[in-house]
Amino acid sequence: MRASRLLSALLLLQTRGRMTARQLAEELEVSVRTVYRDMESLAAAGIPLYGDPGHEGGYRLVDGYRTRLTGLTVEEAEALSLAGLPGPAADLGLGTVLATAQLKLRAALPEELRDRTGEVRQRFHLDTSGWYAEADPAPHLAAVADAVWRQHRVRVRYRRWKAPQEVTRTLEPYGLVLKSGRWYLVAGHPDDARTCRTYRVSQILRIQVREDRFERPQDFDLAAHWRSYLAGFDARRHQGEAVVRLSPRILERLPDLMEPAVVRAAQASAGPPAPDGRVQVVIPVESVDHAVGMLLRLGAEAEVVAPPALRTRMAQTVAALADVYRHPPTAASHP
Missing domain, CATH: 3.30.70 (Alpha-Beta Plaits)
Structure with a gap:
């Protein structure tokens, strides 16, 4: 935790320039005394850091100390600034990871690109939720996402619209899809490799992530499957x-x-x-x-x-x- 905080402090100084101990403390959600100790640790580690005393003072890095991310055009940097979706990332348990990644990206960009991406973020905001609908609470989303990533089978208790309404299923989670603010799990079945179904994550009542792993079909394309599913959805219900x-x-x-x-x-x-x-x-x-x-x-x-x-x-x-x-x-x- 402390190592992560020291890295965040370094990236903040690299991105924003001079910052006071109180500003750093507010950003890092620690005490001012902790910031003082962290700054001493960074200096002791050889980071070219120094503090200016007085009311207008603060901590800053020596000019030129910067890790640059080369090869990005202005258009690419602008596009990357729109790539993050804080709400869904937080739902997946990746909110802190996303914030750190965005901070690293901005810190690594040359100053002119960093300013440009900041302008884009102030002019465009991505909202994936639907109109006239409450948020779709999915308490088991993080567990599902972990199983998807690690390719572990899950045992779920699921509520569906037809009788019997509650069923128990063993699933092989292939991927997650966010559609109009709602998360859907695309999963296979261990007893039928040809079967691939879609489950609304908010309707999962209980979940057990099992220790046994499964192998995803090598030719499975989540985006292509979802397009096909949507095309067939209207035909099935109408x-x-x-x-x-x-x-x-x-x-x-x-x-x-x-x-x-x-x-x-x-x-x-x-x-x-x-x-x-x-x-x-x-x-x-x-x-x-x-x-x-x-x-x-x-x-x-x-x-x-x-x-x-x-x-x-x-x-x-x-x-x-x-x-x-x-x-x-x-x-x-x-x-």
């Missing part, structure tokens, strides 16, 4: 279609209200406007129940034409809503 008449306004706003697969289908199938201006489209749906909830958000500017079961269910739902709001609220329904 088992039906609905014919819907949309107003011009709601058709224009559809990308803000519906998922991309629905929007693409609507735009591709849109016919010529009817006399009332409405456009008939064909969209994919998962089920009648799911479609009712999806289409209700469009209000009266969407009319279901087919299938008959969906049109009937929409009419029943709207009638029930109208009945609820037909009368003033009772005294028990408000303070």
Whole structure:
């Protein structure tokens, strides 16, 4: 721990120039007295370090003492400054490692590139979380990530949507994917080398990292597998279609209200406007129940034409809503 702190102190001085003992103490989360001892240790180790006394003083390195990272262009340095995702790295238990790595990178860059990367970080921020959703707590994420890295099998208790809801599985964790703020585990099965499935890490209730290792398939490509999985995901869940008449306004706003697969289908199938201006489209749906909830958000500017079961269910739902709001609220329904 002390060796790591001494290295961090050295990199801070190399990156920022003169710093007071109090500034160093705040950055390193130690006492000022500890900083004094650390500076003495660095000097004793031969680091060309000296302190300026007085109110404007502080510690600094001799000019020219710098380890330079050569071979980087300005564009490459800018790109590297955007590569870190502090939130996901912290989720994986790598927050401190990432911060140290970024500090090392900035310390090693020539001054003009270091300033440039600092400007980029102040102008661009990467946020992987989705809108309108709470954070997806995944208490076992660090253990899963460790098993992925070390290629150790895991025994998990997993909660899924279909019965039986809780199942126990032995998995070979191939990789982790972060999608819209949620972590997914792509894993194989010891008893079937051809089976590769996806598990939402937040639904892992318990995990045991086993001592036995497994060999990843040599031709397995995580990014390619994930692209294939996403392509098949829509095909698997969209088992039906609905014919819907949309107003011009709601058709224009559809990308803000519906998922991309629905929007693409609507735009591709849109016919010529009817006399009332409405456009008939064909969209994919998962089920009648799911479609009712999806289409209700469009209000009266969407009319279901087919299938008959969906049109009937929409009419029943709207009638029930109208009945609820037909009368003033009772005294028990408000303070």
